[in-house]
Amino acid sequence: MKRQRGHKARLGLTPVQLWKIEDQGHAARAMWNLIHDLWTMTPKCQRSLSRMDTEIRRARKEIDWLAKLPAQAAQQVLKTYMRAWVNCWEGRAEAPTFKARFRTRAAIDIPQGRDLRIKRLTHRWGQVWVPMVGLVRFRWTKDLPGVTKGSHPGRVTGARLVKDALGWHIVFRTETLVDDPTPHQGPGVGIDVGVTRPLALSDGTFRDHDAWLTPKEAERLRRLERTRERQKQYRKPGERTSNRLARTNRLIAGYRARAKRRTLDWQHKTTTGIADTFGVVGVEALKITNMVKSAKGTVEEPGKNVRQKAGLNRSISGEAWGRTVTLLEYKLADRGGHLVKVPAPNTSKRCHACGFITEGNRESQAVFVCKNETCGWSGNADTNGSCNIETATKHQAPEDIAGVRTWSLSQWAGPEASTAHPVAL
Incomplete structure (x- = not known):
């Protein structure tokens, strides 16, 4: 090959x-x-x-x-x-x-x-x-x-x-x-990507990282960006960039390049560990370009919470979810594993234990509580979403992947899952 x-x-x-x-x-x-x-x-x-x-x-x-x-x-x-x-x-x-x-x-x-x-x-x-x-x-x-x-x-x-x-x-x-490559004999897993917890796995574990820049570096970058905006005020349209503004741009680019190197280092190490451990990995088929669009709207219909949405967009872009999926895809293929992309709707609203879907299931950004009276499962919201992704992976994965159709729900949902409540897709 x-x-x-x-x-x-x-x-x-x-x-x-x-x-x-x-x-x-x-x-x-x-x-x-x-x-x-x-x-x-x-x-x-x-x-x-x-x-x-x-x-x-x-x-x-x-x-x-x-x-x-x-x-x-x-x-x-x-x-x-x-x-x-x-x-x-x-x-x-x-x-x-x-x-x-x-x-x-x-x-x-x-x-x-x-x-x-x-x-x-x-x-x-x-x-x-x-x-x-x-x-x-x-x-x-x-x-x-x-x-x-x-x-x-x-x-x-x-x-x-x-x-x-x-x-x-x-x-x-x-x-x-x-x-x-020989077929990977490792178990399967579902992965939910996020901002607060970058990667949540359906086995209950997480893959976290520190800030890409230290507090001093982040403060220095913030001051440089403010300096750049002040220096740009004195530059007329079409005028040549001053030496001071060019130096400020070089320093900003250096800090951002440093953050990107650290991001790549963490992504490579994390995806290599996942590819070595698991044979089939399920992820959401996210349209990230649509997720990071601005909310400012138009003059006739201005948007709401524009600054908050801009901060969320920066956080999503900083995590580089698409690159993580790309790295996982080729590393799994090298080891005989498979990556399966599943539809994203309702993965965060559905209870993985009973399949009940409602808007009020998420108590907060981090806590999920099932409102089904016969279930009542509670736990981390990202873990619940990753379990739903894993379940969808088993139903959507190709037939030739060994073991996909025979996985048991208890292997992924943990002891809280009850076999009396089948998962509804």
Whole structure:
């Protein structure tokens, strides 16, 4: 079985190399914008990939600063742009737009893996060939297939240079040959995601984390954001950003990048532990984009509790539920497990012990009390929701998953569940 993965490593650039890569990054962004302008101005009957390719070749010959971008990287910009339109036409994404300089992450593609010439130098450093830049050092934190002796058979198919608040990184695209995973023999579990308790499992346990930033870091970030708003008041529309405002933006981006690294670290460790323990995991099929929409409304019909909803939106975005599900999905597949997405309606209102649904079942955000006189189950609301997700998983999972149809309710609901009250879906 072929397994495709990505590995990100930080680059150690000299000042000259940094200057060359920055030029390539700006040229790649400008190439995207020129292709976008040409595409939108060209009549639909005359749009074609071959014409765009011809115009790219002509532009690289006539414009010196566009020629700083390697030819293969320029071709990859065109392919990425066309793929963006295909994703739009198939309903998976919005239409591609103009890429602004300060709101777009710079990226440069190296599509051919054979051009990289990867070599390990020391225990901590390796080197890679970047077209029109030369040999560049990068942090060696993981063995690469086809490069390290004793690693899985495979190869590096390509790479991409990306820039974030910490500087330039290289992302290797790897392809390894692994044996087909054997079916996971672990039990099943349902997971309910939240803000107060990030992950609640149907076995009664939780997966919690501390704040992504320490109190001092959070206070520093708050002060920097207030400073930025004050500095922006003195900037006229269209005026160049001052050095002080640019420095403030860099500091804010650094703190946010630090929080994101800690988030990723916790998500990887947590999802790896869940994938190692459980064979089938059920989660809600949430539409997170709709959940984080603003409540401000319109001028004619203004919204209510706008600031409170904005705070909730920030909390939901900070938990990155979608990324947690993505990590779980591929890690379970690597171990022979399965991820099942179940409908979200009524998972928090239904009593998992008797199936009774009513608006008053939740006494508070954290406590669930069943109003059914013959049941009266009470406990953590998130645990109740995860048990409902687990029950729905057993009814929705594919038939070929071993053991899904034979799980008993008492295994998940705990001793409080009574077999006299069947779960209603």
